[in-house]
Amino acid sequence: MTQASQGEPLVRMEGIVKRFPGVVANDHVDFDLLPGEIHALLGENGAGKTTLMNILYGLYQPDEGEVYVKGRKVKIRNPRDALRLGIGMVHQHFLLVERHTVAENLALGYARSQVNPLNEIRDRIREFSRKYHLDIDPDSYIWQLSVGEQQKVEIMKALYEGAEILILDEPTSVLTPQESNELFSIIKKMRDEGKGIVFITHKLAEVFAVADRVTVMRKGRVIGTLPIKDASREKLARMMVGREVIFTIEKKPSRPGKPVLEVENLVVLGDRGREAVRGVSFTVRENEILGIAGVAGNGQKELVHAIVGLRHVKSGNIRIMGIDTTNKSPREIADLGVGHIPEERLKFGIVPNMSVAENSILKSYYKPPYRKGFSIDYSKVRELAEDLIKEYNIVVPTPDTPAKLLSGGNMQKLIVGRELKRKPKLIIASNPTFGLDVGATEYIREKLLYERDEGAAILLVSGDLDEVMQLSDRIAVMFNGEFVGIVRPEEVTVEEIGLMMSGVRLKEAVS
Ligand SMILES: Nc1ncnc2c1ncn2[C@@H]1O[C@H](COP(=O)(O)OP(=O)(O)OP(=O)(O)O)[C@@H](O)[C@H]1O
Ligand SMILES: [Mg+2]
Numbered sequence: 001m002t003q004a005s006q007g008e009p010l011v012r013m014e015g016i017v018k019r020f021p022g023v024v025a026n027d028h029v030d031f032d033l034l035p036g037e038i039h040a041l042l043g044e045n046g047a048g049k050t051t052l053m054n055i056l057y058g059l060y061q062p063d064e065g066e067v068y069v070k071g072r073k074v075k076i077r078n079p080r081d082a083l084r085l086g087i088g089m090v091h092q093h094f095l096l097v098e099r100h101t102v103a104e105n106l107a108l109g110y111a112r113s114q115v116n117p118l119n120e121i122r123d124r125i126r127e128f129s130r131k132y133h134l135d136i137d138p139d140s141y142i143w144q145l146s147v148g149e150q151q152k153v154e155i156m157k158a159l160y161e162g163a164e165i166l167i168l169d170e171p172t173s174v175l176t177p178q179e180s181n182e183l184f185s186i187i188k189k190m191r192d193e194g195k196g197i198v199f200i201t202h203k204l205a206e207v208f209a210v211a212d213r214v215t216v217m218r219k220g221r222v223i224g225t226l227p228i229k230d231a232s233r234e235k236l237a238r239m240m241v242g243r244e245v246i247f248t249i250e251k252k253p254s255r256p257g258k259p260v261l262e263v264e265n266l267v268v269l270g271d272r273g274r275e276a277v278r279g280v281s282f283t284v285r286e287n288e289i290l291g292i293a294g295v296a297g298n299g300q301k302e303l304v305h306a307i308v309g310l311r312h313v314k315s316g317n318i319r320i321m322g323i324d325t326t327n328k329s330p331r332e333i334a335d336l337g338v339g340h341i342p343e344e345r346l347k348f349g350i351v352p353n354m355s356v357a358e359n360s361i362l363k364s365y366y367k368p369p370y371r372k373g374f375s376i377d378y379s380k381v382r383e384l385a386e387d388l389i390k391e392y393n394i395v396v397p398t399p400d401t402p403a404k405l406l407s408g409g410n411m412q413k414l415i416v417g418r419e420l421k422r423k424p425k426l427i428i429a430s431n432p433t434f435g436l437d438v439g440a441t442e443y444i445r446e447k448l449l450y451e452r453d454e455g456a457a458i459l460l461v462s463g464d465l466d467e468v469m470q471l472s473d474r475i476a477v478m479f480n481g482e483f484v485g486i487v488r489p490e491e492v493t494v495e496e497i498g499l500m501m502s503g504v505r506l507k508e509a510v511s
Contacts, residue, residue: 016065022397043217045409046395088158257286260457291472339424352404
């Protein structure tokens, strides 16, 4: 912290109001960020966190209120203005160009006028990599990187552009526990250099792990800002939801029935052409949740994509309810009664430009009751959308709102609702609660358990170990394209699973 900046906030936002049609996303919000602090921003889905930070980053103009950067009143008209003021942001959904390399992406975002040969950029990338332990190869293509690595590229980009103020919007929702810890040490290092970091999250444990102060928002308003030493889990949860939150859920013993999903010696190629799934076999039965734990990038994504028909199977086979579905199309597989809650929401979950109503029938528009002759019965579609909005508490002005305008968590609630509403016999859920607030997480987990008790077979892939432990009847740990073992949650500790995630074989498989 420099002498001059002592006490002077890096950022001060005062009386910020932002209205969207039908909703006040920010309602007279005051917020400040000090040099050398990590300031957590907490709040339910749709509370207005991303909106507030988008204003600071110049993506939105406030309807009312002022922004000061280092004591000076500023008008931030666009992200370029923000960068000039030293403000960088890593979004909930990344904005990298997949066809380009890391170095090329940095060159693209480079706003200054001097020439920047790629070689120089490469050198800087290596320098930041060393300094912050980012471990990024400047010549990798973005599409080859795991989500965790892509995020590091985004952080790198902000650092490269000289950010002193870094906004991270739910950075860990896509990371494994290990990657999250790496991220924490990166941002702590930045904090110790006097930078200011806004850290948006839903995970209370993370607030206590990294934050110096925390601000809680609810329904567009700030409920309070407090130093971390004055906060507790219960207190923050209560401020967020406005009621007490129970952190444990009831789970009945499972009574596994007939096999629903049978996977045999499955081999699937990854993007880089090598085998991402290397001979995996398992069965998921009715009334059972099989959890897959593992560090992202160990073949889970490819496994899921092969099962739902989004990726070619090289060898081995997949049967769903006794029917061979190996290399069948996504629609054929969905029509068997398979629900897919994908990890990549904007790619496979929703069509961003279509309305919430249209998105709610994505998997069934070609079937009755939605299809009437050659057209679609919009009153039926609306009815379904209104049901989903009510049942899943989706915050949205009307069913006709484009899905891309939903907050991250509300988008996820829409996808989960749509998939479960079809009463699938097999549910493939990839990180179903990422980005969801405590209340919604609780709700979705209870729904999954309910579907299991109703007889569904569920394959749950999750980077959240607590979630895997809490929901699964059996847990498969995936490492380097293979199952290291299949265990029962009551027979292992989180630490043991952690070890297995690094490839150590601890327990014999349970069938
Ligand atoms: N461009 C937009 N047009 C219309 N409404 C919007 C727009 N952006 C956000 N909203 C609405 O503003 C409210 C606040 O959304 P915001 O994305 O800021 O919430 P959030 O706190 O970040 O939630 P989450 O935790 O789910 O990401 C929501 O009701 C959202 O639907
Ligand atoms: Mg958000």
